[in-house]
Amino acid sequence: MRLPKGFQFSQGSLQDFFDCRRRFFLRYIQQLAWPAVESEPMLENERFTQQGINFHKMIHQHLIGVPADRLSSFAFKDDLENWWQNYLDLYNRLEFAKQTAIYPEITLSSPMGNHRLIAAFDLIFRQRDNTFVIYDWKTNRRRPPRVWLERRLQTRVYPFLLAKAGGFMMDGKPIPPEQIRMVYWFANFPLEPEIFNYDEKTYHADQKYLAHLVETIEHAAEDNFHLTDDARMCQFCVYRSLCERGIQAGIASDEESMENDIITLDDTFLDFDQIAEIPF
Amino acid sequence: MSALKLSTDQIHLIESSPDEKIFLEGIAGVGKTTAGVERLLFLLAQGIPADSILLLTPQRTLAKPYIDALLIPGVSAGGQVSVVTMGGLARRMIDLFWPVIGGQVGFSHPDSPPIFLTLESAQYYMAQVTAPLLQQGLFESLVIDHNRLYSQIIDNLNKAAVVGFPHAEIAERLKNAWNGEPGQMHIYDDAQECANRFRTFCLEHNLLDFSLQMEIFTRHLWNLTQCREYLIRSYQHLLADNIEEDTPIVHDILRQWIPQFRSSLLIFDLDGGYRRFLGADPQSAYSLKELCSTQFEFQDSYISTQPVTALENSLSTILKPQETAIKTLNPSIERYHPKTALVHGYFRFYPEMLDWVAKQVKQLIQDGMPPGEIVILAPYLSDALRFSILQRLDNLNIPCVSHRPSRSLREEPVTQCLLTLAYLAHPQWGKSFQVTKFDMAYALMQAIAGMDLIRAQLLAGIVFHNRQGNLQLTSFSIINPKMQERITLRLGEKYESLRIWLETYQQEPPQELDHFISRLFGEVLSQPGFGFHSNIKSGEITANLIESIQKFRWAAGEYLSETGKSIGMEYLEMVRQGVIAAQYLRSWQPESEDAVLVAPAHTFLMYNRPVEIQFWLDIGSRGWFERLYQPLTHPYVLSRRWLVGKPWTDAEETATNQETLYKLVKGLLRRCRQKIYLGLSVLGEQGYEQQGALLTTFHKLFQQWQSEGEN
Ligand code: SF4
Numbered sequence: 001m002r003l004p005k006g007f008q009f010s011q012g013s014l015q016d017f018f019d020c021r022r023r024f025f026l027r028y029i030q031q032l033a034w035p036a037v038e039s040e041p042m043l044e045n046e047r048f049t050q051q052g053i054n055f056h057k058m059i060h061q062h063l064i065g066v067p068a069d070r071l072s073s074f075a076f077k078d079d080l081e082n083w084w085q086n087y088l089d090l091y092n093r094l095e096f097a098k099q100t101a102i103y104p105e106i107t108l109s110s111p112m113g114n115h116r117l118i119a120a121f122d123l124i125f126r127q128r129d130n131t132f133v134i135y136d137w138k139t140n141r142r143r144p145p146r147v148w149l150e151r152r153l154q155t156r157v158y159p160f161l162l163a164k165a166g167g168f169m170m171d172g173k174p175i176p177p178e179q180i181r182m183v184y185w186f187a188n189f190p191l192e193p194e195i196f197n198y199d200e201k202t203y204h205a206d207q208k209y210l211a212h213l214v215e216t217i218e219h220a221a222e223d224n225f226h227l228t229d230d231a232r233m234c235q236f237c238v239y240r241s242l243c244e245r246g247i248q249a250g251i252a253s254d255e256e257s258m259e260n261d262i263i264t265l266d267d268t269f270l271d272f273d274q275i276a277e278i279p280f
Numbered sequence: 281m282s283a284l285k286l287s288t289d290q291i292h293l294i295e296s297s298p299d300e301k302i303f304l305e306g307i308a309g310v311g312k313t314t315a316g317v318e319r320l321l322f323l324l325a326q327g328i329p330a331d332s333i334l335l336l337t338p339q340r341t342l343a344k345p346y347i348d349a350l351l352i353p354g355v356s357a358g359g360q361v362s363v364v365t366m367g368g369l370a371r372r373m374i375d376l377f378w379p380v381i382g383g384q385v386g387f388s389h390p391d392s393p394p395i396f397l398t399l400e401s402a403q404y405y406m407a408q409v410t411a412p413l414l415q416q417g418l419f420e421s422l423v424i425d426h427n428r429l430y431s432q433i434i435d436n437l438n439k440a441a442v443v444g445f446p447h448a449e450i451a452e453r454l455k456n457a458w459n460g461e462p463g464q465m466h467i468y469d470d471a472q473e474c475a476n477r478f479r480t481f482c483l484e485h486n487l488l489d490f491s492l493q494m495e496i497f498t499r500h501l502w503n504l505t506q507c508r509e510y511l512i513r514s515y516q517h518l519l520a521d522n523i524e525e526d527t528p529i530v531h532d533i534l535r536q537w538i539p540q541f542r543s544s545l546l547i548f549d550l551d552g553g554y555r556r557f558l559g560a561d562p563q564s565a566y567s568l569k570e571l572c573s574t575q576f577e578f579q580d581s582y583i584s585t586q587p588v589t590a591l592e593n594s595l596s597t598i599l600k601p602q603e604t605a606i607k608t609l610n611p612s613i614e615r616y617h618p619k620t621a622l623v624h625g626y627f628r629f630y631p632e633m634l635d636w637v638a639k640q641v642k643q644l645i646q647d648g649m650p651p652g653e654i655v656i657l658a659p660y661l662s663d664a665l666r667f668s669i670l671q672r673l674d675n676l677n678i679p680c681v682s683h684r685p686s687r688s689l690r691e692e693p694v695t696q697c698l699l700t701l702a703y704l705a706h707p708q709w710g711k712s713f714q715v716t717k718f719d720m721a722y723a724l725m726q727a728i729a730g731m732d733l734i735r736a737q738l739l740a741g742i743v744f745h746n747r748q749g750n751l752q753l754t755s756f757s758i759i760n761p762k763m764q765e766r767i768t769l770r771l772g773e774k775y776e777s778l779r780i781w782l783e784t785y786q787q788e789p790p791q792e793l794d795h796f797i798s799r800l801f802g803e804v805l806s807q808p809g810f811g812f813h814s815n816i817k818s819g820e821i822t823a824n825l826i827e828s829i830q831k832f833r834w835a836a837g838e839y840l841s842e843t844g845k846s847i848g849m850e851y852l853e854m855v856r857q858g859v860i861a862a863q864y865l866r867s868w869q870p871e872s873e874d875a876v877l878v879a880p881a882h883t884f885l886m887y888n889r890p891v892e893i894q895f896w897l898d899i900g901s902r903g904w905f906e907r908l909y910q911p912l913t914h915p916y917v918l919s920r921r922w923l924v925g926k927p928w929t930d931a932e933e934t935a936t937n938q939e940t941l942y943k944l945v946k947g948l949l950r951r952c953r954q955k956i957y958l959g960l961s962v963l964g965e966q967g968y969e970q971q972g973a974l975l976t977t978f979h980k981l982f983q984q985w986q987s988e989g990e991n
Contacts, residue, residue, distance in 0.1 A: 006351045032816060033823035036802025042795045054393075061376055065506050070379040073391040106331065110357035118360075165357035168329035241806040242814060248803060 001029060001220050008109065008118045009214055011157040017217055018153060019233055024217070025225035026239050036238045037249040045252050051080050052139040055187060056105075056122060059087060059137060063104040063123065083139065083187035090190060099125040101169065108165040113214040119161045124169070132166065132175055134158050134182045141253065143189045150196075158182055159198040160206040177203035286318065287311065293576050294318045298326055298517070298543050303572035305548040308950035309583035309890060312547050316521050317349045319545055323517060324355060331359030334515040338525040338555060339365060341887050346521075362515070366530040367490060370497030371396060374488065377507050385496055388484045395487050399434070400828070400860045401835035402489040406430040407859050408839075409481050410474045418470040421463075422911060427858050432912035433474045437491035439918040442527035442559040444498070447475055447491065450918070457917040457928040471912045485839055498529050502536075511537075518544040522888070524552035524562035528920045531564040538571045546572060551946055554885050557907070557915045564920060583890040583953055591618035591956065592949040594984070598977050599942045619985060624958035624978075631668070633961040637895055638672035640957055641876060644893060651679050652874040653892040657881045657948070659903030663688075665965055669878050669897075679875035683883045689828060690855050694812070694821040697726035698797050699852060704751050705782045705800075706790060709849040711749030713856070720744040726811050726818075727804075728774045735767050739775060753779045774809050793848035794829040797822065832860060881944060890951040897959045899978065900970025905941035941973055 007028060017024040026032045039045055058071050068088060075084035102125040109118040123135040136158070149155055163177045180198040227243055234240045235250030286294070293315050296302060306312050324330055330350075337343040343363050350361055364372075374381070374394060382390030397405065407430055410418075419429060436454075440447040451472035455465050482492055501507045518541045520526075520534065538544050546568055553562040569575060581589065625636040637656065645651055656669060666682050673680040689695055700723040703713055721740035725731050731739075742759055745752045756764065756772040756779070764772055781804050785796070801822050805812040812818035832854070833847050840847050854860045877884065881896075881904070907915070916936060917928055949956070958978065964970040 006348065008351065030816075033820045034806070035798050035819065035823040035826045036806060037795075037798050042798070043792065057375070061379065064376065064510055066377065066379050074379065074393065107360035108358065109360060111353035111355070114353055116351060116353055116355075161357075165359070168327070168331075168358055172327055238802070241802055241808075244808060247807065 001025075001218070001222060001225070003029060003115065003218065004031060008116045009112055009217075010118050011152075011154040014157065014210075014213060015153045017213070020228035020230075020237065021220075021225040022227045022243060023233075023237055023239060025222070026242070029225070032239070032242075034238045034242055036241060038238050039236050039252040040249050041252070047078070048139075048141075048252075051078060051083075055080060055083050055087075055139060056137055058084060059122070060105050062087075062091070063102060079139070079188070086187055086190035087137075090185065099127055100130075101126045103169065108161045110161055110165045112210060113218050115214065115218070117157065117161060117210065117214070119157055121158065121162075124162060124166070126169055130170070131179045131181065132162060132169070134162060134180070136182070136184050138184050138186045139188065140186060141188065143186050143192055146194055149184055149194050155182065155196055156206045156210065159196070160203060160210065163198065163203050164207075176200070286314070287578075287580065289576060289578060290315045290318070293545075294322050296574060298323055298328055300543050300574050301538065301541070301572040302543075302545045302574045302576065303548065303569040304545065304576045304578065305550055305566075305569075306576075306578035307550050307581075308552075308888075308947060309581045310578040311580075311582050312549065312578055313345050313521055313888065314582070315578070316519055316545060316547050317345050320346060320361070320519055321349060321355065323543070324358070324361075328517060329359055330361045332514070332516040333361045334518050335361055335363045336369075336518065336520040336526075336530075337363075337365060338522055338527075338530075338560070339886060342522050342525070344887070344889075346519075366497075366526065366533065367494065370493045370501075371488075373501050373507055373511070374493060374496055376510075377501055377504065380506060381496065381500055381504060382486075385500055386483050387486050389486050392486055395485070395835055395838075396493070397482075397487055397489045397835055398831060399431075399490075401832060402434055403427065403430050403859050404832070404836060404854055405481065405487060405489075405839075406434055406474070406478055407854075407857075409478045413470075413474060413477070418473065419467060422467055424911065425858075428910075429912065430859075432910050433471050433478065434489065434491070435910075435913045436471060436918065437475050437479070437489065438494075439559055439913070439915070441491035441494040441498075442529050443561075443918060443920050444529045444532065447479060447495075448472070450475055453918060453922075453924055454912075454914060456925045457914065457922070459927045459929055467912060487835075494529065498533060502533060512540045516542040519547075520545070521547040522549060522552060523547065523565040523568065524549050525555045525560045525886075526565060527559040528561045528564040531561065531568060534568055535571065538568065544572065551943055551950070553943065554882055554947060556919070559915070559919065561920055581950065584950060585621070585953060587618060587621035588949055588952055588954065588956075591621040592946060594618045594981055595945050595949070595977060596942065598980050599938070599945060618981075621952075621954070622956050622958065624960055626960045628962045630961045630963055630965050630967075633897070633959045634668055634672055637669070637897065637957070637959050638676055638678070641673065641678055641895070642676045645678060649892060650874055651876045654895070655877045655879065655884055655891050655893070656895040656897065657879060657884055658897040659881055659901050661878065661880045662965065665897070666878060673876060673878075681875040681877055683877070683879040689821070689824055690858070690860075692821050693722065693726050694818050695825050695855075697723040697811075698800070698822065698825060699855065701727070701778075701782065701800060702793060702796060702848065703852065704753065705785050705796065706846075706848060707750065707786070708790065709846060709852070712849065713852065715746065715751055717741055717744055717746075724775065727778060728771055729809055729811050729813060731771055731774075731811070735771060738763070739767050739771075743775070743779075753782065755779065770809075778804055778810075790848075792829075792833060793851055794826045794833060796848075797826055797829070801826075828860065881948060885944075885947050885951070888951075890953060892952075892954045893957065894948060894952045894955075895957045895959060896948075898965065898970075899958060899960065900964055900972045900975040902970075902972045904944060904972055904974040905937040907936075937973070941977075945974070945977075 013024065013028050016027060026034070054074070058074060062068055062071055072084065075081045102123065103121070104123045105120070106124060107118060107120045109116045121134055122137050124132060125135075126132050136154070159177070159180045159182050162180055163175050167174045169175070177198045177200050182196040182198065184194040186192060227245070228234070231245060234243065234245035237245075240246045290311055293302060293304060304312055304315065320333065320335070323333060335343060335346055346361075347363060349355070378394050382394065387394075407426070410430060410433070414426070422429070436450045437447050440450055445453070451468040454468040458465050458468070479492070481487070482489060488496070518538065523531070523534075523546050548562075548565060548569070553560050584592065623640070625633060625640070627633040627636060641654055641656075644654060658665060661682070666684070670680055670682060696719070700715055700719050703709065703715055717737070717740045721733065721736040724740060725733060725736040742763065743754045743756065745754065756776045759767075759772075781800070790796075791799070801812060804810060806819065807813060812822065829851055832851050836850070837847055840850055851860070914928065916922055916932070960975075962969060
């Protein structure tokens with residue numbers, strides 16, 4: 001299947017393919033605007049998303065030198081105040097600023113098949129012992145379990161791309177996968193981060209897995225982009241009227257609980273042996 | 281480096297040391313951007329971190345060759361090159377450093393986030409500020425559409441910001457240059473008053489239009505140590521293309537910034553300056569040359585074939601006899617007759633000419649020309665002209681794309697259907713709008729699949745009631761059975777679902793207008809049996825409408841809640857007045873890769889991409905050389921090149937027009953490889969005979985050729 005000119009793979013688009021091939025086709029190949037409701041309640045979700053965006057921005061501002069006391073006055077409402085305080089505690093504990101180098105809001109990309117794979121990181125920092133930590137700020141209302149995070153493409157794509165494309169942070173030398181750690185930090189559960197250590201074996205497994213996934217997409221014929229068998233996905237997908245998979249959007253909190261126990265995905269394109277080898 | 285065949289000069293430039301400060305100049309088509317792209321790839325291949333490279337262009341379209349090059353898999357793994365315009369960078373920096381700068385600049389609420397205005401939302405606020413003044417009699421002597429008035433006042437503010445003078449001096453500068461009736465000068469004072477009030481209003485409400493963004497960045501943030509250090513730390517290499525199309529304030533920043541970069545490449549098009557009406561200043565751009573230790577000038581055209589170059593020579597000699605014909609390294613150019621680069625069709629009526637254009641395009645494609653290698657250009661592209669051409673091409677199954685969709689968002693039947701239904705669903709909005717039976721019938725035609733105009737009118741005639749402004753839809757079930765049969769039960773059932781959905785909605789608290797439309801779209805109109813189901817175009821237009829409403833809500837929501845007005849109703853009112861949704865801004869528009877482009881000539885120049893074939897339409901139009909009528913602003917007087925206090929005379933106007941035409945013709949020809957097709961008609965689009973300077977120039981050229989033939 002010919003992907004649009006300039007198309008780049010990301011953890012989001014790969015996750016879409018993983019969740020529903022049809023969605024990938026409609027969203028990225030046909031680039032179809034279909035402005036139905038994704039999840040309910042709309043206004044509350046919009047506010048929540050906006051708060052998440054503001055939270056990410058405030059951390060970015062803080063890490064490039066805007067004083068925390070100037071920023072704190074912007075964290076005056078709803079969850080943001082709490083999140084911000086939790087972040088400041090983390091900051092004081094971990095002292096990001098004392099690391100060798102910090103890279104907030106950085107984008108890395110690497111060739112992958114006939115395209116590029118791209119990822120936007122919330123924060124990467126290099127410690128004095130030349131280990132690298134990826135931080136991803138999460139504002140989930142509920143703390144997802146490790147097994148769910150483990151299955152997310154993000155958990156594979158981020159450390160892989162850092163190892164593959166982060167050499168410039170290591171004075172031009174490749175970063176050994178053993179020196180990479182990925183941390184999901186939850187603003188609502190600041191003392192329960194989820195940490196994934198990376199290693200050479202996982203790196204090679206990810207490389208093979210992602211290359212295979214990209215190749216599958218690049219070579220799939222249109223009728224291979226079929227509708228998901230898991231109709232629950234459709235409750236939280238804007239294309240549901242187009243696919244004739246329902247009328248109303250699902251409730252957002254249900255979405256999280258649903259996502260937490262996704263097990264019956266269509267992953268016939270995966271190399272199961274390969275996954276089994278990955279020591280999460 | 282890519283497999284392109286490059287000249288020695290190009291290779292020399294590209295492979296210069298990564299510490300070099302380079303200035304590259306040349307006319308269009310000599311391979312400057314190609315060298316720029318290759319230089320970028322060379323730096324990356326040398327291990328320069330991509331995220332330390334800043335790529336600056338005056339507008340996004342001009343960065344396309346670089347973006348395309350960066351997307352190829354061959355580019356090594358690493359960070360991301362920052363591709364920006366100075367306006368985009370300014371906005372990003374304000375957003376990041378707002379907590380530090382907001383209070384210093386004079387905003388009333390520095391502890392609340394800034395609200396960045398789009399052109400559309402700036403127009404909205406300008407209308408809010410200006411409308412009461414209009415009622416008091418400002419601009420009384422001026423007959424002009426209000427929206428054009430707002431946009432010219434905004435334009436003045438933008439000019440002050442990008443040229444770098446205080447916005448309070450706008451009227452003074454314009455008055456000093458005014459050469460007409462003294463009684464008319466007060467309109468500049470009126471415009472100044474509106475600009476001042478708008479600025480104060482923005483400061484009071486944390487609103488940042490483009491002019492304020494640029495002013496804050498250049499006057500405050502650039503001088504703020506934290507911000508400047510952040511920028512200098514982030515970027516060590518600069519590539520700036522088409523600097524001649526950028527504004528003097530950008531050049532001022534670069535003048536200070538270039539010494540801080542490890543390397544820089546500035547690219548200057550000797551014939552450029554097409555964006556003068558937006559404040560472009562080639563002269564100030566050129567002055568940056570002195571900061572660069574290495575200088576290159578490229579001369580060999582990679583684009584135009586000899587006949588096109590010969591045509592350029594012939595036209596240039598007529599347009600500017602005082603200037604020598606362009607230099608060409610090929611002395612045999614004389615051997616090529618410009619005639620071979622020109623095809624023309626001459627007709628009495630305009631539609632005949634358009635038919636001819638469509639036929640020629642078809643023929644070219646049949647002969648193997650890729651559609652993407654053909655452009656159809658006119659000085660201004662009216663909606664009617666764009667529609668006529670696109671429709672003709674469409675009828676011949678020719679893939680085509682315009683720089684704008686064929687209709688503005690507010691004119692789209694899909695938009696009108698959605699807004700009619702929104703109005704019906706919100707009786708609390710009062711009786712401010714007229715919804716007629718016709719509107720209802722058209723809405724039903726869009727909303728229900730298979731509903732034709734006759735049935736829609738029949739149905740609307742029966743079920744739609746407007747009782748002194750109270751709108752009501754009655755049930756299909758109470759219509760007499762014969763009529764039900766005529767309308768058909770299938771259509772009746774869909775109508776009934778829609779009616780019940782709207783009725784149910786009204787029983788709950790009203791939602792934001794964009795949320796309402798999203799829900800209406802997903803739960804009804806895009807479901808099977810309704811008009812938007814599987815209709816890609818409807819989805820796209822609905823998405824654009826939702827985005828427009830959402831942006832309006834984010835920009836004006838707080839202000840409106842202070843005034844107690846409903847956002848949805850205000851949006852509808854602004855659409856009706858043409859203040860918003862009248863532009864052609866669409867974010868959801870997949871790019872067509874191989875399609876005939878239909879665009880105004882200046883827009884095409886800003887795509888900076890050569891093509892094989894150009895069609896020029898409307899060549900009798902004065903639009904090829906004359907400025908738009910803009911009584912409240914003046915791009916030349918409000919530029920840094922104009923001596924403050926000097927009057928603008930007819931002589932200046934004539935000279936400027938001549939220069940504009942000369943540059944435009946050269947710019948187009950230098951972006952054409954094979955042939956120009958001229959579509960000529962005795963009567964123009966409006967049905968009048970036209971005798972513009974470009975037409976006269978071609979007449980002279982044809983006469984020359986005729987006399988050559990006779991000799
Ligand atoms: S509605 Fe369901 S099947 Fe259709 S694209 Fe979305 S998830 Fe896939």
